[in-house]
Structures are given as structure tokens and as C-alpha cells.
Amino acid sequence: MKPAARGQSKHRKVMVPEPVDNVPHRTTSFGTMMKEARYATCVAGKWHISQDPSEFGFDTNFGSNRSGAPRGGYFSPYRNPQLSDGHKVEHLTDRLGKEVSNWIVENKDKPFFVYFPFYSVHTPIQAHEDLTQKYQ
Numbered sequence: 001m002k003p004a005a006r007g008q009s010k011h012r013k014v015m016v017p018e019p020v021d022n023v024p025h026r027t028t029s030f031g032t033m034m035k036e037a038r039y040a041t042c043v044a045g046k047w048h049i050s051q052d053p054s055e056f057g058f059d060t061n062f063g064s065n066r067s068g069a070p071r072g073g074y075f076s077p078y079r080n081p082q083l084s085d086g087h088k089v090e091h092l093t094d095r096l097g098k099e100v101s102n103w104i105v106e107n108k109d110k111p112f113f114v115y116f117p118f119y120s121v122h123t124p125i126q127a128h129e130d131l132t133q134k135y136q
Contacts, residue, residue, distance in 0.1 A: 023049045023056070031057030034113040042103050044096045046117040058115070062099040063092070069122035091128060093120050 023029075035041050035057040043053045047064035054061065063083035072079030074093065076086040086095050100116055 025050075025055055027056075029056040031113070031115060033057070035059065038111065040107045040110055040112040042100065042107075042112065042114045042116075044100045044114070044116045046119050046121070060103055062096055062103075063119075070119045073124055074120070074126040089128075091126075093118060 031041050031043065031053065040060075041058045042060040042062070043058040043064045044062035045064060046068055047053050048066065048068040050056065051066045052061075053064045058064075061082050063078070063080050065080070065082050067080075070078060070080065070092055074091055076088060076090045076092075076095075078085055078092060083095070083099075096116070096118070100114055104112065104114065
């Protein structure tokens, strides 16, 4: 294993593998398995595997694409082609949570599977002002 470009730092002691930009479409994903088992499937948030999660078995997509971090930051406008912009102070984490929650309510009478990794593991670190003040 060679150090990845992002792993080459005098402060980083761990070897980091090169990131994978694309998973081959022939790969069987958990989303595909769940869809084949007749589950309604939903993905929201950090996908980072391909531009289109529907290729991997997801019927519904809230904000997931090749990007691993939120292009527009955590406040609208999001600059995310898979998610319409919200009001000015809407936070991405809250928005995705509401979208997924509403989707679950709509699909509660049938088996469903949700894959929901949050973008908030990535910079920029942006929070609502009241939380920033509270924890400063």
C-alpha cells in the first residue's frame, strides 16, 4: 500500500489507501439486494461511490452523488443537483433528516431500507448559530 495523496503529511502516521472513485456497476450492493427482495429503498447524504445511486438499487435519492462533501456547504443553497435548495437558514443535516423521515412515513406499510450516511463528517464545519454559541 502506498500513501494516498491525502495521506502524505508529516503529521499523519497512518498509511491511507488511494480512494476509489467508482464502484463497477456489476458490483452487487446492499441496495440492490434489498430492492430484489422487494424492499422500498432510499439513500440520503454521503454516497461518494457513483453519480447515480439508482444504479445500485436505490429507488429514492436525497442529495447523494459522487461528491463526498457538501459542495455548497451545510446551509442552503446546497449546490447539489440531487437536492433542491431550501430556505436560507436551513441546515443540510436537518433537511436530509426531514426528507428521510417523510419518506419512511410514506413507506411505513411495506418493507423498506434506508442508507443514510451524514455529510457532517466533512468540512466545512458549519452549525446553527445558537449551537455554535452554546458549545463555544
